[in-house]
Amino acid sequence: xxxxxxxxxxxxxxxxxxxxxxxxxxxxxxxxxxxxxxxxxxxxxxxxxxxxxxxxxxxxxxxxxxxxxxxxxxxxxxxxxxxxxxxxxxxxxxxxxxxxxxxxxxxxxxxxxxxxxxxxxxxxxxxxxxxxxxxxxxxxxxxxxxxxxxxxxxxxxxxxxxxxxxxxx
Numbered sequence: 556x557x558x559x560x561x562x563x564x565x566x567x568x569x570x571x572x573x574x575x576x577x578x579x580x581x582x583x584x585x586x587x588x589x590x591x592x593x594x595x596x597x598x599x600x601x602x603x604x605x606x607x608x609x610x611x612x613x614x615x616x617x618x619x620x621x622x623x624x625x626x627x628x629x630x631x632x633x634x635x636x637x638x639x640x641x642x643x644x645x646x647x648x649x650x651x652x653x654x655x656x657x658x659x660x661x662x663x664x665x666x667x668x669x670x671x672x673x674x675x676x677x678x679x680x681x682x683x684x685x686x687x688x689x690x691x692x693x694x695x696x697x698x699x700x701x702x703x704x705x706x707x708x709x710x711x712x713x714x715x716x717x718x719x720x721x722x723x724x
Contacts, residue, residue, distance in 0.1 A: 615657065615674040621682060628684050628706040635700035642702060646690050651704070653680045 618633040632653060634642065643654040656677045688706040695704045 615676055615678055617653075617678060617680065619653075619680055619682065621685065623685055623708075626708060628686055628688055628708060630682065630702075630704040630706070632680070632702040632704075633700065634697075634702055637700065639697040642697065644695055644704065646688070646693055646706070649684045649687055651682045651684055651706070653682070653702070654678070 620629075620631045622629045622631075630651060630653075634655065634657070637655060637657050641655050641657065645652045645654075654677070657675050684706065687709045689709050692707040693704065695702060697703075
């Protein structure tokens, strides 16, 4: 008897004991049991595992694009349903930090919700920029739920690497 003959879905093509993948798979069942074990463990402490909500994790992470051309580094962040007052930007040592909070709208109590896909909560994105930028020339504009940030690159002379002399002891 070989190990290959012990695999239930390889015995014969007519009598498949277990489907590969999906809900009938023994691996799927193992994954579900492992997930349930983690959920029960974290529930005993009153926290949500792996940032799925509550106070322990991040509410959501907005889609972000970082591009560059000859003169600027451009950052575009999708923040639908937010206002400019809800966004905080900071730039230090070529690292851009974008923080904000998407607040829940006042929902009508007379409605019976069965499924809600809106995401609310605080977020923070920290982006290492691909080039050295001039912090004093940074500009940010927010329109139609999209934050666009233009960061001018430092002049080539300012970006040059500094040579360090190596001496013998």
